[in-house]
Structures are given as C-alpha cells and as structure tokens.
Amino acid sequence: QAWAVSEKAPAxxxxxxxxxxxxxxxxxxxxxxxxxGMGLRAQRFALYAEDGVVKLLHVEAPxxxxxxxxxxxxxxxx
Numbered sequence: 001q002a003w004a005v006s007e008k009a010p011a012x013x014x015x016x017x018x019x020x021x022x023x024x025x026x027x028x029x030x031x032x033x034x035x036x037g038m039g040l041r042a043q044r045f046a047l048y049a050e051d052g053v054v055k056l057l058h059v060e061a062p063x064x065x066x067x068x069x070x071x072x073x074x075x076x077x078x
Contacts, residue, residue, distance in 0.1 A: 018042070029059065046073050
C-alpha cells in the first residue's frame with residue numbers, strides 16, 4: 001500500500017504483494033538465486049489483468065530490462 005501511495009496510483013489500479021512467492025510460483029516465474037545469496041525470487045516481469053484474467057504478461061530474459069517497463073507495457077496495451 002505504501003508504494004501505491006508514494007507513486008500516487010489511482011484507485012482503479014490494484015497493487016498486490018507476493019510476500020511468500022505463491023503467486024510467482026503459480027505463474028511459473030520463480031527464480032532460484034540461492035547461488036547469489038538471494039534465495040527464491042521472481043523473474044522480472046510485468047502483468048496486466050482485467051477482472052482476474054491475465055491479458056498481457058511480459059517476462060524479461062535474464063539480465064535484461066526491455067519488455068517489462070512502463071513504456072513497453074503501455075505500448076503493448078495501446
């Protein structure tokens with residue numbers, strides 16, 4: 001909630017946390033970074049859903065930031 005407030009996200013946007021990684025695991029986007037001392041993490045991704053249905057999912061290749069940023073998501077939704 002604090003992130004939504006700090007970013008002034010409109011009420012029409014729902015921002016969710018995935019503290020135990022259950023959502024990430026269900027999506028198949030879990031990343032084991034134990035070798036780097038970071039444990040289980042999420043791959044970098046951006047997801048857009050309407051009424052609980054995933055409409056757009058952009059997953060980054062390792063080490064890249066090309067498809068999950070705001071500009072890429074907005075362009076894909078246009």
